[in-house]
Amino acid sequence: MLGAGRSSSACISYLIRNALANDWQITIGDFDESAAKERIGSSKNGTAISFNIENTEASRTAISKVDVVISLIPASFHPLVAKLCLAEKKHLLTASYVSDEMKSFNAEAKSKGLLFLNESGLDPGIDHMSAMQVIDNIKSDGGKLISFESFTGGLIAPDTDPENPWRYKFTWNPRNVVVAGQGTAKYLQDGKFKYVPYQQLFTRTTPIAVPGLGEYDGYANRDSLKYVEAYGLQDCKTVIRGTLRNKGYCSAWNILAQLGCCDESYQLDHVKTMSHMDFIQSFLDSDVHSEEALCKHFHISIDGEEMKRLRWSGLFTQEKIGLEKGTPAQILEYILNKKWKLKSGDKDFIVMWHRFKYLLNGQENEIQAWLTATGEDETQTAMAKTVGLPLAITCKLLLEDKIKSRGVVIPLQKEIYEQVLSELRILGIGLEERHS
C-alpha cells in the first residue's frame, strides 16, 4: 500500500483486519514512515516503510516483495508505479483516473496476467460500479437508456462547523480541491457535445435535488464523453458526470477561480511579507478599498453570499500568510486550510446521486439512485471509507482469486462491481433507489 495520507485509514484498517484471518502481510509505504506506522498501530500483520517513488531502485525492491500494490499517492506518479509493477509482475489498484500513459500499459499488463484496476475509489469508483449495476439491470429488462447523470460531492455533515458558510472543508487532498476543474469539462446534453472551460465552470451549475436531502449545485467534472462507450450509453442524448457542492459554494469559489488564485503554473513574488489581503489585491487592479474593487469587478454585492464566504475564510485580513514562497494555488490552499482543516469531532459527508432515464415498452421511466455516508470523526472520514474500501475489497477479492479481469481496466465489469458493491453494502455503504 503506497501512501498513508488522508484517504488511507479505512483501506488500511480493512486490510489489517483481513490480514489476520488470512495470514497476509501488509506493507505500508509513505514518504513519512511515521505516518505509515501510525496507520498500522499494534498489528503484527503490518510493516511500515519509507517510500519515495522517485527513488526507483528502493521502490522496485519494495514492490518486488508483494503480490498486489494499492497506490494512493498522487495520480501523476502512477505511470512510474505501473512500470515497476510490470517489471516485477505485480497487480496494481488505484483510485485515480486512467491517463493515456496508464492506458498504454494495457497490452503488457494483460500478457503478463496482471490486473491494473484504476478509478476504483469513490468518484471515480463507487459511482462507476453503482451506475453500471443499474444500467445492466435496465438493459437486461429490455430498457433503452436515453439519459445518464451522475454527481458526487465530499461535503461536511450538517452539525459540523455550523458557522462555516461554505459547508465545506478539506476532506481529501486539498491541492486537488484548489485546482479542481482546470482543463475543459466535456459532456453530452440533449444530443449535443458541450465543452465548459474553467472560466465558465463554476457559473454553469445545475440544481440537483437529492431525495430527502434537498438541493445541491452540480458542475460538470472532466470528460464525461469517454464514458459513453465504456458504460454502453450510445443511445443516450444526455451523459454528464459532475461534482456536487452545497448551494452558494460555486458562486463564491468562482470569484477565486476568476481572480486567478487557483493557478499553480508560476510562483508569486514577495510571498514572505504578504498578508491574506495582499494576496487578493495582487489579482486586482486597484489597491484602495479592495473589497469594494473586487465587488465592482465581479458585479457582486459587498454584503452578498460570495463575500460572506470569502470574508469568513479570512481572505481580506492583514494576517500574514506564513509561507516563504508558493504558487497562487499553494497560497490559497494554505490560507483556506486555516479554517477548512478538519478539527477534532468534525464529520464529513458524502453524497452521490445518479439519474437514469430509459424507454421500456414505449414509455419513459426514471430511476434515481443515491448514496450518503457520514464520517465517524476527523480521521475515520466517510471520504477515507468510500475511497479506501473499494480498493481494499478488490484487493482481498483478487488475492482470493475471485476477480478474473486483467489489463488496464476500470470497475465496469459485473464480476467486479457485484462483489464489491455487495460487500460495501454489508459495511453500511449502499445506494437507495427510487423508480418513477
Added chain:
Amino acid sequence: MLGAGRSSSACISYLIRNALANDWQITIGDFDESAAKERIGSSKNGTAISFNIENTEASRTAISKVDVVISLIPASFHPLVAKLCLAEKKHLLTASYVSDEMKSFNAEAKSKGLLFLNESGLDPGIDHMSAMQVIDNIKSDGGKLISFESFTGGLIAPDTDPENPWRYKFTWNPRNVVVAGQGTAKYLQDGKFKYVPYQQLFTRTTPIAVPGLGEYDGYANRDSLKYVEAYGLQDCKTVIRGTLRNKGYCSAWNILAQLGCCDESYQLDHVKTMSHMDFIQSFLDSDVHSEEALCKHFHISIDGEEMKRLRWSGLFTQEKIGLEKGTPAQILEYILNKKWKLKSGDKDFIVMWHRFKYLLNGQENEIQAWLTATGEDETQTAMAKTVGLPLAITCKLLLEDKIKSRGVVIPLQKEIYEQVLSELRILGIGLEERHS
C-alpha cells in the same frame, strides 16, 4: 533566413537589396519552397530551399553553409535552430521572446563568439530599442525613472475595411492572435506586483491616449516584471508592457475567450458537420435561441457592441465551418479568417506608445514617445516592415562587424539600438516624442 511567411517580405527585400551591393548570398528556407522562391523573385543573390527544422540533418547542412541565421519560424522551434547554430558556429537572430531554454545557451554562444539576438522584431524589438534610448537619455541627464508603460498594437488603417467593427485583421500569425494572452500577465503598478490571469485579461483594460490618434484599449502583455532589471527600472513603481486594440475589441474578444473558443489543448468532436453557430453553441448550456442564451450568460445586450462584432464575424450563422477537425482555437481562427484575411489593397497600421515618468531636480517629468506605420498593401505590410527590418538591419551590421555583443541577448545595448534605430529612421520608421 528561415521562414518565408507573412512577416518575412520586408526583411527579405532589404537583405536582397544589400546582398547585391556586398556580394552576399541569401538562402531562404521554408516548408513551402515555392513561398521562398516567390519572396526572392528574380534576384541572383537569393536561393530558395525547402526547409523543415524537424529534419535535423538537412537543417544542419543548410545552416552549415551560411554565416548568420535569421529565424522567423514559430518560437517553439528556436531551441532546435539554436542547437544547430551552436554546433555549426553560426550567429542567430530572431524576433521571438527568449525562452528559458534559449537563455540556457548563453554561455556556450558567448564562448564560441556567437551572437544569439532575440526579441528583435517590432514588439518585442523596436519597443525595447526605442524605450532604452529614451531611458538611457533620461538617466544620462540625471533623471530618475519612476514609471514606464509601453503598449503596441498591429491594427488596420482607418480607410481599410471600413465596415469591420473590430478594426482588426490578421496581419501576423493568426494562431498567435487567437491564443494571445494565455498564461498569466505580470506587471508592477504603484509599487505592487499584479497578476492577471487569462480569464480577467480582456476586462482589465486601460485607456491609452496616443497623441494625435485618440484613445485605444491596452491590456497587459506577458511578464513585464522580467524587464525591470533588464531595462534598469529598479526605481520604478509602475512597469507595464501591453497590447493595444481599438475600442470595443477587447470586450468582444472577451466573450470568445470566456466561452472557451481560444483553447488549443483538445480536439472538438464532429467538426466536419458543424456550422459556425454549432461551434458557438457547443460552449453554451442552452440550444434554444443561442444568441439570447449567450447574452444572458454574459450579461450583454443583444444589440450591444460585443454582439455587433461577433455577428459581423458570422459566428451565429449556419454556414458550415469547412474543416475536418480541429481544436477550438484552430476552428475560431478558420472562421475569423473568412473575414479577417487581408484583401487586395488592405493596409495594416502599427501603433506603439511609451510613457516615461521621471524625477529631475525634484520635479516630476513625463515623456511620451510613439510610432505609427501604415502598410503599403496586403503583402508589404507595416507588420512585415517593423518586424523584419530590425532583423535585416542587425544582420547587415553583424556582417559588417559593427556589433560586438555576443551570447543570448535582447537589443538593449546602445551599440545595437543606436545603429538599428538610426537606420530605421532613414527607412521612415521613427518615434515622435512629447515632453511635459
